[in-house]
Amino acid sequence: MIRGNSRRFAQRSERLRVALGTLLLGSATAALGAAPVSIEGNWLNPSIGTPDNHTAAGLAVTRNERGELAVKITLPITNMFGIALGNAEADGDGKYVIRAQDVRLTLKDADTLVVAGVIDDPIPMHRSTALPAQPPAPNPPAGPAPRWRTRLGGAIYAAPVVRDGIAYVGNTDGVLFAVKLADGAPLWNFPAGRPIYGPALATDEALYFASDNGYLYRLNRADGKEVWKYDLGDGRVRRIPPNPQVFDYDGHSPAPLLADGIVYIGAGDGSFHAVRADGGARVWRVQSNDRIRTSAALHGAQVVFATMNGWVVAVDRASGAEAWSLKKTAEYTSGPALLGDIVVVGNRGSVLRAIDANRGTELWKQNYWGSWIESTAVFRDGRGYIGSGDLFLVSCFDPQTGTNLWRTHVNGWVLDRPALTDAHVYVGVSAGRRRNAALVHQSSALTALDRKTGTLLWSWSMPEWDGAFLSGFVAGPTVADGLVIAAGLDGSLYAFPEQHSISSPR
Numbered sequence: 001m002i003r004g005n006s007r008r009f010a011q012r013s014e015r016l017r018v019a020l021g022t023l024l025l026g027s028a029t030a031a032l033g034a035a036p037v038s039i040e041g042n043w044l045n046p047s048i049g050t051p052d053n054h055t056a057a058g059l060a061v062t063r064n065e066r067g068e069l070a071v072k073i074t075l076p077i078t079n080m081f082g083i084a085l086g087n088a089e090a091d092g093d094g095k096y097v098i099r100a101q102d103v104r105l106t107l108k109d110a111d112t113l114v115v116a117g118v119i120d121d122p123i124p125m126h127r128s129t130a131l132p133a134q135p136p137a138p139n140p141p142a143g144p145a146p147r148w149r150t151r152l153g154g155a156i157y158a159a160p161v162v163r164d165g166i167a168y169v170g171n172t173d174g175v176l177f178a179v180k181l182a183d184g185a186p187l188w189n190f191p192a193g194r195p196i197y198g199p200a201l202a203t204d205e206a207l208y209f210a211s212d213n214g215y216l217y218r219l220n221r222a223d224g225k226e227v228w229k230y231d232l233g234d235g236r237v238r239r240i241p242p243n244p245q246v247f248d249y250d251g252h253s254p255a256p257l258l259a260d261g262i263v264y265i266g267a268g269d270g271s272f273h274a275v276r277a278d279g280g281a282r283v284w285r286v287q288s289n290d291r292i293r294t295s296a297a298l299h300g301a302q303v304v305f306a307t308m309n310g311w312v313v314a315v316d317r318a319s320g321a322e323a324w325s326l327k328k329t330a331e332y333t334s335g336p337a338l339l340g341d342i343v344v345v346g347n348r349g350s351v352l353r354a355i356d357a358n359r360g361t362e363l364w365k366q367n368y369w370g371s372w373i374e375s376t377a378v379f380r381d382g383r384g385y386i387g388s389g390d391l392f393l394v395s396c397f398d399p400q401t402g403t404n405l406w407r408t409h410v411n412g413w414v415l416d417r418p419a420l421t422d423a424h425v426y427v428g429v430s431a432g433r434r435r436n437a438a439l440v441h442q443s444s445a446l447t448a449l450d451r452k453t454g455t456l457l458w459s460w461s462m463p464e465w466d467g468a469f470l471s472g473f474v475a476g477p478t479v480a481d482g483l484v485i486a487a488g489l490d491g492s493l494y495a496f497p498e499q500h501s502i503s504s505p506r
Helices: 008-019
Strands: 041-050 053-063 069-075 080-090 095-098 103-109 112-115 123-128 148-151 160-165 166-170 176-178 186-191 206-210 215-220 225-230 258-260 262-266 273-275 283-286 297-299 301-308 311-316 322-327 337-339 343-347 349-354 362-366 378-380 383-387 393-398 404-409 424-432 447-451 456-461 469-470 479-482 483-487 493-496
Touching: 053 080, 053 112, 053 123, 080 103, 160 479, 166 206, 258 297, 297 337, 337 378, 343 383, 393 424, 447 483
Parallel strands: none
Antiparallel strands: 041 053, 041 123, 053 069, 069 080, 080 095, 095 103, 103 112, 112 123, 148 493, 160 166, 166 176, 176 186, 206 215, 215 225, 258 262, 262 273, 273 283, 297 301, 301 311, 311 322, 337 343, 343 349, 349 362, 378 383, 383 393, 393 404, 424 447, 424 469, 447 456, 479 483, 483 493
């Protein structure tokens, strides 16, 4: 999802191919007849997919200065317009191959090209005079100015948690802060010493959070004093935050989950723990086979978690014994979300999936066209809401079927869960500095949408700063006490008014 040059696009295309299957054919069965000698020109299919989830797909094939057939792809739903795929080489009568990407092009007749290996199922494209052009960026009304802004130091990836008028948030400096909502004044801080990428859990008396130093902490919520710490065993596990040169980056950590006096949390070494909330003693520990970087969810007597190597697992809360597991091919960096007996979870294979929470069987899946799903779904009034990466979309969907009810373009990556009220959806939007002109420019912002219709209501833009690859809001916002609390990669905590007039033009 975060990529910036042609070499990294090659990596991405392979992931798309593996995750979503072959786009457009394995082999053409129709006779070629009098096939044209060249596939030069524009090829377009104006609508592939389903009515609630469709896009155009096009190829431009030109002869370069060396006489090679250079191929570029346009896929508007992923905000790609003319991305280089490589050179097509002849591979038989009317057949061509782009070897580096394992993309195959077959002429069915003079005006039909079938393309395999880019997106979904075999799809024919037809000759076209032009391909879709980049649309203008959304231009919503300007958002309200923040009521206050408090600089806390290092970049913030963890969503703020609010209780009793106080916001709690950790940063990459390894410090957890308590900040007053009334004016943004810091109350206390706790230096864990290594980055904090996950949200805290706040109760009446305590605060629980995990740090990259390998410990789960319990603090007194009133003064930030340590009560106990528990060794998760993952203090030496590597982490690579979002980076323009590294594909397998890692910018999430789980929030602790508390139920019946037991704290449940996964760790970077693939272990999953049940810990007594009162004294920090281990109840049980189970081992999976890859990092657990997202929060778990409760389902009755079970707790459900997901791993970075494609497993969704339900274990018994009392013993840790496995109840069921479901294996897929891609990393889960979106946490499982529960609505009744439905688990909804997205992965880097570009699939949003629903699982039967009782049996661990797949109920439905929705294709995200090559976009990683880092956001965790949230639910309200029987609807699901989720962000996406390269789609730049916030989606409202039916949790029973996966059908999209509305989708809104927000001009950047939504990498964490939305925040919901009766009227609004709030999302943090982040932007990567990508030099490829074929990739749509992104904007970083806190953005508000109408919850029922998806109408983009306002957007408060955060300026980019020199030298930064990633800017804006990776962490999801939190709504409390009439405020929207947002934590930025600039190391600041912001408070915005929850209600804002949209009558003033930008």
